[in-house]
Amino acid sequence: MSRLAAALARVRSSAENIKRMLEEDARDEARRRHPVPVEEQEMQPVKKIGLLCGREYSFPPAFIARVNQLGKADGVAAEFVKLGGTRMNERAEYSVIVDRISHEVEYYRGYLKHAVLQGTYVINNPFWWAADDKFFNYSVAAKLGIAIPKTILLPQKGYPADVDITSESLHNLQYPVDWDALLDYVGRPAILKPYSGGGWKHVYKVNNREELLAAYDKTAPYCMTLQEFIDFSGYVRCFTFGKTDILPVRYDPKERRYLVEHDYLSADVGARIVDDARAINQALGYEMNTIEFAIKDDVPYAIDFLNPAPDFERDRITEFYFEHVVEQMAHLVIDRALTGNVANAWPRWEEMLGIGAAGGFVGSPKRGTGKQAIANQQTVAGHPGVTGPSAATAQSPVTGHSVAAAQSSAASSAGPAGAKQK
Numbered sequence: 001m002s003r004l005a006a007a008l009a010r011v012r013s014s015a016e017n018i019k020r021m022l023e024e025d026a027r028d029e030a031r032r033r034h035p036v037p038v039e040e041q042e043m044q045p046v047k048k049i050g051l052l053c054g055r056e057y058s059f060p061p062a063f064i065a066r067v068n069q070l071g072k073a074d075g076v077a078a079e080f081v082k083l084g085g086t087r088m089n090e091r092a093e094y095s096v097i098v099d100r101i102s103h104e105v106e107y108y109r110g111y112l113k114h115a116v117l118q119g120t121y122v123i124n125n126p127f128w129w130a131a132d133d134k135f136f137n138y139s140v141a142a143k144l145g146i147a148i149p150k151t152i153l154l155p156q157k158g159y160p161a162d163v164d165i166t167s168e169s170l171h172n173l174q175y176p177v178d179w180d181a182l183l184d185y186v187g188r189p190a191i192l193k194p195y196s197g198g199g200w201k202h203v204y205k206v207n208n209r210e211e212l213l214a215a216y217d218k219t220a221p222y223c224m225t226l227q228e229f230i231d232f233s234g235y236v237r238c239f240t241f242g243k244t245d246i247l248p249v250r251y252d253p254k255e256r257r258y259l260v261e262h263d264y265l266s267a268d269v270g271a272r273i274v275d276d277a278r279a280i281n282q283a284l285g286y287e288m289n290t291i292e293f294a295i296k297d298d299v300p301y302a303i304d305f306l307n308p309a310p311d312f313e314r315d316r317i318t319e320f321y322f323e324h325v326v327e328q329m330a331h332l333v334i335d336r337a338l339t340g341n342v343a344n345a346w347p348r349w350e351e352m353l354g355i356g357a358a359g360g361f362v363g364s365p366k367r368g369t370g371k372q373a374i375a376n377q378q379t380v381a382g383h384p385g386v387t388g389p390s391a392a393t394a395q396s397p398v399t400g401h402s403v404a405a406a407q408s409s410a411a412s413s414a415g416p417a418g419a420k421q422k
Contacts, residue, residue, distance in 0.1 A: 047337040050081035050094035052108055054101040058314035058322065066330040076334050086111050092118035095337040098288065100309040102126060121336045123287045124308040125345040132284065133196045134306050135225055140283055140349050146276045147301045149228040150186045153195060158220025179209050186228040192216065195225045205229065230301055232294035234264070236273060239310065239321070240289045241328040243281040246274045249321060260320045266298065273300045280305050285347035287332065
């Protein structure tokens with residue numbers, strides 16, 4: 001019986017092989033009779049990734065090449081976005097767009113909003129990015145229990161020349177401003193910096209009322225914040241990918257350079273930095289960001305975390321971190337092209353703060369509240385659905401393999417602002 005069974009199995013296998021061969025021959029014949037035009041062959045990738053960028057030189061070509069390499073098997077390909085006028089209801093050409101320049105080019109921002117309407121997954125969400133500012137960031141993070149500097153939002157010193165603002169326009173403002181009381185609140189020295197912006201522009205360290213007023217007089221037309229200064233012992237910038245994949249990097253803000261060093265954070269401080277960075281990204285919706293922490297007495301203070309187009313240039317972030325950034329960004333966009341839900345790109349601060357289910361402007365689906373909801377969604381390898389090395393496990397201080405960090409909009413050469421724990 002065993003010989004008979006074996007013989008029957010061989011017959012079945014042969015029959016299946018013959019059937020498969022006949023089917024392949026039929027497909028080949030169909031292709032010969034109806035060849036695919038060359039222009040359609042070039043459009044075979046079913047998911048397109050678009051990159052929108054400005055004066056960047058190393059990241060764009062490396063990113064596009066890595067996406068095309070890793071995404072080929074799944075029909076995912078990347079290219080530079082090309083625009084020449086956008087029509088209403090124009091179909092979504094891209095499954096995912098990575099935006100690194102629309103904060104400086106208004107047409108790009110308008111196009112990206114339209115792309116979201118047509119179903120494109122945009123990193124980062126152009127609606128929220130346009131609405132966000134650093135003072136709101138600080139307020140949200142403080143309510144989430146994250147250590148934040150004492151911060152004051154200030155009236156503007158002046159206004160754009162093409163805006164007709166007179167004294168009658170400003171009757172809601174108190175005058176004169178009690179500058180001494182503001183300094184008493186944040187402490188001395190303090191940091192004066194824009195409530196929106198980055199790149200170390202218009203940032204001043206002031207020690208007294210006279211220095212504050214002298215710096216303030218130079219700030220028109222920008223809206224500014226006055227923030228508590230911390231004399232930190234360590235400084236970390238976290239590269240973040242997809243909200244929960246966190247790569248803490250050591251940084252020297254006085255020299256403005258990244259340091260490839262490992263084991264520079266204790267397990268407790270490293271774990272808190274990763275946890276706080278995840279909470280910030282979930283609340284604000286950013287999937288490509290850098291988050292900066294000044295460390296004093298083993299407490300990480302979140303100094304700056306509105307960097308939705310972080311610096312990814314090789315010569316500034318070092319070759320070591322450049323390769324990690326390119327790899328993680330490629331994995332992120334491929335995952336979003338294949339499985340991404342556009343609603344996931346929206347912030348969740350409403351539900352995390354217990355205000356209510358996400359809705360209205362935020363508009364993302366309800367998935368629980370607070371940091372525990374975030375923890376429940378995390379995987380050991382970082383954020384769900386994105387493959388590749390995870391900073392939280394492979395290269396984070398939590399496991400003892402930490403990395404180098406940088407700051408984009410902190411204080412003067414003396415160091416950035418900080419705060420006491422809330």
